Amino acid sequence: xxxxxxxxxxxxxxxxxxxxxxxxxxxxxxxxxxxxxxxxxxxxxxxxxxxxxxxxxxxxxxxxxxxxxxxxxxxxxxxxxxxxxxxxxxxxxxxxxxxxxxxxxxxxxxxxxxxxxxxxxxxxxxxxx
Numbered sequence: 087x088x089x090x091x092x093x094x095x096x097x098x099x100x101x102x103x104x105x106x107x108x109x110x111x112x113x114x115x116x117x118x119x120x121x122x123x124x125x126x127x128x129x130x131x132x133x134x135x136x137x138x139x140x141x142x143x144x145x146x147x148x149x150x151x152x153x154x155x156x157x158x159x160x161x162x163x164x165x166x167x168x169x170x171x172x173x174x175x176x177x178x179x180x181x182x183x184x185x186x187x188x189x190x191x192x193x194x195x196x197x198x199x200x201x202x203x204x205x206x207x208x209x210x211x212x213x214x215x
Contacts, residue, residue: 098127118147122159129167138167158187158196165203174207181207 101124108116125140145160165180181203188197 094127094130098124098131101127114147114151115153118144118151118153118160119156121147122156122163125160126163129163129170134167134170138164141167154187155191158184158191158193158200161187162196162199162203165200169203169207169210174210178204178207 105120121144129137148157161184169177185200
């Protein structure tokens, strides 16, 4: 993937094409996945507002459909976006929800990312020792 090679602009372009196609096809599962992917690229490039909007839409789609199977990704991304904007309390809420869901689903990767987010919030509050 382009993003894995550090070419986030190219990755964002590909994900945006997938986003447009999933909207055209009205495929909610594909749409939610594309929203998370392109939203993550915006977050990595420092556009926390756009990344938040996209991940909030993804989370809403997963919640509407009762699909918890990828919701943890959107919650983790939202936690990081919120943390970067300085809202440590809300970041903790989102990372804790992502961590709990990841634990239920056996998703160790996102669980680790959520724990890292919680540690960063604690450090920003001066609680890390």
